[in-house]
Amino acid sequence: MSKAFTKESDADDDDIMPETGVVGGGKNYITPQGYARLRAELLSLIDEERPKVVDIVHWAASNGDRSENGDYLYGKKRLREIDRRIRFLTKRLEIAEVVDPSVHAGSDQVFFGATVTYADDEGTERTVTILGVDEADNALQQVSWVSPVARALIKAREGDEVVLQTPAGTRTLEIVAVSYPQPQKSQ
Incomplete structure (x- = not known):
């Protein structure tokens, strides 16, 4: 069967995570300004961008046939991208060691x-x-x-x-x- 007709799973998305750049158990140093920038991006994704995309997906899903609904398909893909970035930023901020x-x-x-x-x-x-x-x-x-x-x-x-x-x-x-x-x- 062609890849085009297989179901995507969220588990596949985690394989694409960028390298962390932290050597096994090493430190993840970051400046206060860098930490604030990453935190602001995370909060923006959670509080602004994700709710907008969820609304679009909800509206598109209510239109009926989802298999050919571009807004629905693109919205679901964008939600996976946003969720992946949220997971990445959360993990990076958890292990960050802020150095002034x-x-x-x-x-x-x-x-x-x-x-x-x-x-x-x-x-x-x-x-x-x-x-x-x-x-x-x-x-x-x-x-x-x-x-x-x-x-x-x-x-x-x-x-x-x-x-x-x-x-x-x-x-x-x-x-x-x-x-x-x-x-x-x-x-």
Whole structure:
């Protein structure tokens, strides 16, 4: 029988979950801003988006024949996607360990949350911010704390040279500058 005529099950959806990025029993560090962003997304899905889709599916189901009802079929698919994302976010937030990088403000040593400027062997400078797995965005010059470059930089200080193993070979990086966000003033 063709795959097109088989019943989809919710159990199949769990197989598609993205990798967690946490090594067996490891930590899932995240900044307070990243945690707030993930929590806001979770609450938005639960309180706003899911109820809207449920209403659409309910309306579409009341129209009769569900086998050829596009609103119903798309709505059910969208509900599975939303539920899968809710499960994922819930699990990630449960294991998250919130770390405030501003506690290191003024330090010249690289820790989680640092913005680091480094120069490679060829003199090319690059600035990256070391963030959690769930919040890092390479397009914004943010790297995950478990990435090879972050692992090489962590615990080094301004002026230090560190060795980075890459598929193309070994590279030497010199740390030019280290900065952290300033602590938030309490109201």
